[in-house]
Amino acid sequence: MSTTAKGHSTVVVCPHCSARNRVPAAARGAPRCGNCRNPVPWIVDTSDADFTTVVDEATVPVLVDVWAPWCGPCRMVSPALEQLATELAGRLKLVKINADEAPEVSRRFEVRAIPTLILMLHGQVIDKQIGAAPAHALRSWLTAHLPSEDVGPARVNNPPPGDRP
């Protein structure tokens, strides 16, 4: 694990230069490494109380992972999601929410089975996927729905990696 949740910020080790960055749970645009300026993965835990600021007010696409500690398929899909959040750093924010601790969010999105993955932009649902899927299927699903343009500030010369063999 490259991240540790701690209140409203997370320490993220930059995949490009290994610098440690303190990344806020909510911010405009997408976080960049303070050292090398490349986008860093944005993975945040949230709850009912913070959902609006962390998800609805985000200016980048958000993948909401509704999970629970007792859910085996959730534990299988979680590493794939973290890998995709790293590959799509700067273009995607991954937000994890524990269904057991988030009755309001579960109601709002009519979550009946987990994992439920909800792709959102500007507070609107773009698409929803229920159940676990392998990383390559999740990657195709995400890239089909993500805007192609970079939504963050000034782009550096380092596009995110595409599909790998």
Ligand SMILES: [Zn+2]
């Ligand atoms: Zn860096």
